[in-house]
Amino acid sequence: MSEHTHDDATRRDFLYIATGAAGAVAVAGIAWPLVSQMGPNAREQAAGAPVEIDVSEIEAGQLITVIWRGAPYFVRKLTEVEIKAADDAQQSEFRDFQPANERIAAAEGATPQWAIVAANCTHLGCVPTKVDTGLNGWVCPCHGSIFDVTGRVIKGPAPINLPLPPFVFASEDTLIIGTDQA
Numbered sequence: 001m002s003e004h005t006h007d008d009a010t011r012r013d014f015l016y017i018a019t020g021a022a023g024a025v026a027v028a029g030i031a032w033p034l035v036s037q038m039g040p041n042a043r044e045q046a047a048g049a050p051v052e053i054d055v056s057e058i059e060a061g062q063l064i065t066v067i068w069r070g071a072p073y074f075v076r077k078l079t080e081v082e083i084k085a086a087d088d089a090q091q092s093e094f095r096d097f098q099p100a101n102e103r104i105a106a107a108e109g110a111t112p113q114w115a116i117v118a119a120n121c122t123h124l125g126c127v128p129t130k131v132d133t134g135l136n137g138w139v140c141p142c143h144g145s146i147f148d149v150t151g152r153v154i155k156g157p158a159p160i161n162l163p164l165p166p167f168v169f170a171s172e173d174t175l176i177i178g179t180d181q182a
């Protein structure tokens with residue numbers, strides 16, 4: 001169960017994507033973990049260079065949105081309740097089943113577990129909104145698709161799961177999206 005109210009979670013976790021400006025992310029609401037994007041310059045990132053993210057300030061139950069190749073990706077630190085719900089869910093609950101452990105990531109030797117998924121709905125591309133109800137992790141505001149905390153589609157019209165980008169953990173606190181090479 002979430003330790004926060006729904007309103008708190010919504011304020012805390014909702015990011016608006018400024019679609020007009022390449023790579024721009026505006027943070028709405030209260031304090032938010034800083035997304036550190038070191039290394040490649042803006043032009044290289046637009047061309048698809050990997051994006052390095054310091055995830056050390058993200059708490060369980062929070063997510064950030066990262067831009068890679070001009071598209072948004074969610075990086076969500078899962079709670080114990082969410083991980084158990086994803087593990088326990090039955091295949092019949094999903095439209096596009098995939099085992100949870102194939103969609104949950106962790107740095108080698110580290111406890112925190114992460115869902116790192118594309119943030120565009122696989123129906124028509126809207127950005128789903130985070131929800132905190134155990135198994136349910138996102139709902140799409142456009143036509144009501146529901147995705148679990150690992151991005152697996154539970155309810156359509158979205159036909160398939162939120163895709164996973166290539167990524168790697170360079171360390172427990174450093175995630176790189178855009179490559180699977182350490």
Ligand code: FES
Pocket residue numbers: 121122123124125126140141142143144145156157158
């Ligand atoms: S765009 Fe998400 S349900 Fe239609």
